[in-house]
Amino acid sequence: MQELGKAEYSSVRVTPQGENRVIIEKDISSEEMILNMGPQHPSTHGVLRLECKTDGEVVIEAEPYLGYLHRCFEKHAEMVDYPGIVPFVDRMDYLASMNNDFAFCIAVEKLLDIEIPRRVEFIRVIVSEFNRIASHLVAIGTYAIDLGAFTPFLFCFRDREHILNLLEWASGARMLYNYILIGGVAHDFPQGFKQRASEFVKYFRPKAVELQRLLTENEIFVKRTKGVGMMPADVAVNYGWSGPMLRGSGVEWDLRRDDPYSIYPELDFKVCVPDGKFSDIGDSLSRHVVRALEMEESLKIIEQCLEMMPEEEGFDPRAAIPKRIRPKAGEVYGRAENPRGELGFYIQSDGKSTKPLRCKARSSCFVNLSAMKELSRGQLIPDLVAIIGSIDIVLGEVDR
Amino acid sequence: MEDTQENKPQSAEVIAAKAAWQIIREKFGDAVSELDENAFMPFFEVLKTERWREIALFMRDDARLRFNYMACLSGVDYPEEEKLGIVCNLESLGEHGHKIAVKVKCCRDKGIIPSVMKVWKTADWHEREAFDMYGMRFGGHDDLRRILCPEDWEGYPLRKDYQVQETYHGIKVPD
Amino acid sequence: MGLLDANISKHNVLVTSVDNVMNWARLSSLWPMGFGLACCAIEMMATNASNYDLERFGIFPRSSPRQSDLMIVAGTVTMKMAERVIRLYEQMPEPRYVLSMGSCSNCGGPYWKHGYHVLKGVDRIIPVDVYVPGCPPRPEALIGGLMKVQELIRMEQIGISRAEALKKLEEKSVDPSQLIQQARKGAMAS
Secondary structure (H helix, E strand, C coil): CEECCCHHHCCEEEEEECCCEEEEEECCCCCCEEEEECCCCCCCCCCCEEEEEEECCEEEEEEEECCCCCCCHHHHHHHCCHHHHHHHHHCCCCCCHHHHHHHHHHHHHHHHCCCCCHHHHHHHHHHHHHHHHHHHHHHHHHHHHHCCCCHHHHHHHHHHHHHHHHHHHHHCCCCCCCCEECCEECCCCCCCHHHHHHHHHHHHHHHHHHHHHHHHCCHHHHHHHCCCCCCCHHHHHHCCCCCHHHHHCCCCCCHHHHCCCCCHHHCCCCCCCCCCCCCCCCCHHHHHHHHHHHHHHHHHHHHHHHHHCCCCCCCCCCCCCCCCCCCCCEEEEEEEEECCEEEEEEEEECCCCCCCCEEEEECHHHHHHCCHHHHHCCCEHHHHHHHHHHHCCCHHHHHC | CHHHHHHCCCCHHHHHHHHHHHHHHHHHHHHECCCECCCCCCEEEECCHHHHHHHHHHHHHCCCCCCCEEEEEEEEEEHHHCEEEEEEEEECCCCCCCEEEEEEEEECCCCEEECCCCCCCHHHHHHHHHHHHHCCEEECCCCCCCCCCCCCCCCCCCCCCCCCCCEECCEECCC | CCHHHHCCCCCCCCCCCHHHHHHHHHHCCCCEECCECCHHHHHHHHHHCCCCCHHHHCCCCECCHHHCCEEEEECCCEHHHHHHHHHHHHHCCCCCEEEEECHHHHHCHHHCCCCCCECCCHHHCCCCCEEECCCCCCHHHHHHHHHHHHHHHHHCCCCCCHHHHHHHHHHHCCCHHHHHHHHHHHHHHC
16 A cells, blocks of 8 residues: 555555556545536537536546437438438438448338349448448547547548548548438449559558557556446446447447348458457457457458459449338338447338338447446546547437 | 238248247236237337336346347337337347347326336436437336436427427527 | 748848737637537547648637637537537637537528527527538638638727628628639630
C-alpha cells in the first residue's frame, strides 16, 4: 500500500491491483457530487448527456440521458413509402450509411421475397465493407482524441478521405449515399473502380499496421484503456450487446457468419476476438483491438469480392427493383452486421399500402450504451471518457 | 401468389422455432397462442398478459430453450383492436441458435404489461422507449421515464392518432 | 489579399485604420466552438482534419463556449436540444457569430414535415449570420461559409451595427452565376 501525497491526503490510499490498475480506498466518507457531462462535451461524440454521481475521483453512477438527437425516424418510416425511407435510414448511423441501407433493404427484400442479381450483391458487400473501414477509422481516431492523442486522428481521417472519394465516385455523395436501394443499387460501379479499389487496399494495408504501432501498442494508450470498463461475456449477452463490443468480451458472434446474408457465406474471413495476451478480455482495449483487427478482415473481404465479382456488359443494377413496392401482409425482422453491431429492422406491413404499418429500428449503439451505468460504476472520472469512446456511439442511431 | 407461400417447404428456422414453441406450450398451456408459422418471423402471442414475465424467465433459463439474447423489443399500436402491444425478437445466442418472436398485448387505455427488464437487461431501455412512444405501462419496471422525448412532452408520438403539440416551451413545433 | 501578401520589406511604416487592424486580427483567428450535433458534425470534423486543414485559416475548435467567437450549428437541432443551444449561445462572449451548417439547422431539412421533435430552423431561436446549404455540406462548402463569416468581419467598423455590415456585404457580393458562366465559356474555348 502506497501513500498518495502528504498528510492532507491521508484518507485516500492507492492500492496497486494487478499490473497497472489502481483502486482508491477511502477511510472517511466524503460528500457525493453530481457532475454533469454534456450534451455539449467534446468527448461524448455528439449530444449525449451523462449525469455522474461522483465521490471524489470515483464515479458512483453515471446515468445517460438521451434524446437530444431524436429525429423521429420511426414516425417518418410510417409516413413515407418504402423507397423514401432509405434516405432517413442513411441519416441514422451517419458514419456507416451503406451498412444501414443494406440492413434495411435486407429486411424489406425478405418481406418482398425477391431475388437480387449476383453482381448487385457483390457491389453491396464491397461498398459496405469500405464503409465499415471508414467508420472504424472514425471510431479509432476519435477514441485517440478522447484520450489525448491528436496525431492518430489526423492519420485516420487522411485514410478515410480516400474511402470517401471512392464511395463518392460510385454513388455521387460523400457521406449519406442513398446508394443501396430495395432490390438493387443506384448505379453500377464506374469504369476503373475495381482497379482503384484494389489500389486502395494495397495502400491501406501498411497504413493499418502503422496505426497499430502508433496507437494500439502505445504504452500511454494501453495504460489508459487496459482493464477499464470490464464486461464479462454472459452479462454482455444479457445486455444484448453485439458487434465489436460483444466480440471484445470474447464471444465469437458475427451476423455475417452466424446469420449469413447476401454472399458472405462464400467469403473467407475471420471473426475477430481478442486473444487475451495483449488486453484483458472484455475491457476497453479489447474493443479497440477488435475494431483494428476487423479493418484487416474487411480488406480481405473486399479483395475477394473484387476478384469474384462477375463482369457483365451493360449491367443494369436497377433491373430487379420492383416498380411499386407493396409487400404482402406480414411482419419481418431483418438484420445485418453494421460496424457497431446488429442493426435490425422490425417491419410490419398490412399488404395494402406502400407504407409500412410499423418500422422499428433496433439500433446497436442504443443497446450497447444501455450498459453504461454498469460499466462506469466504481471507475475513475478520466476512465469515463475511455469507456464512452470504446462504446463508439453514434447519437443519430442511439436517438433515431 | 399466396399458394406458393403455402407450398414451400418449411425452413430450418421455422422448424426450430416450432420445437421451441412446443416446449413452452407444454409448460404454459393456453397462456400462449398457436405458433404463427410464417417464413419471415415465426411468432406466438402471450394470451395471459400477466404471465409474460414467468414465460420470459422460463424461456431464458430452461436448458432446452436458453433464449439468452433479446434482439429487439418494439412497441406496436393496434388501433382497430383497441390495444397496444410489444413484439420481442428472442434468440439463443451461442447455444441452440433458434429464434422466435413473442407478442404481448395490453389494453390501449392504461394497459399494463409485465416488465422483463430483470430477465433481459436489453429490455430496460427498450421498454422505456415503448412507454415513451406508445404510453403503455410496464409493471415492475424500476425506472419508467421518457427516454427520447423530453420529460414534459405531451402525447405519445407513435400512436396512430397522435396530434403534435403546437408549442414546446414557447417554441413553435409544427412546420 | 491579406497583409502578409503585400510584400512589405523592412523598416516600413504602415498606415491603416484601427478597424482594419482589428478586423484583420479577429478574422484570422476565428475560434469556433467544437460543438457537433449530427451528421454535419462529421463533415466539420473532416474539415478540421488533415485533408482540409482548417487551421491554415486560423480556425481552431475550442471546447468551451466562453473561449469561442463562432458557433457552427452542425446538424439537426431538436426540441430537447433547443434550450441548450440557446444557453450555449448566451455563454459566448460578444462579438459572436453563428454559422448554420446543413439543411437541418437551416430549415429542418428532411425532417420538415413529420419531424415532431425537430426544430425547423435554428434561426427560430438564435440569430444566424451565415447559412451553408447541403445535407451534409461538403467540407469545401463549409470553408466557403467560413470565408463568408470572415468577409462579414472585414466589413465591420467601430460604431456601425452588424445589420449595416451585412448590408454592406450584400452590396459587395458577387454574382456567382456570372463567374460560373465565364468559367464555362473559358473551358469551352480551350
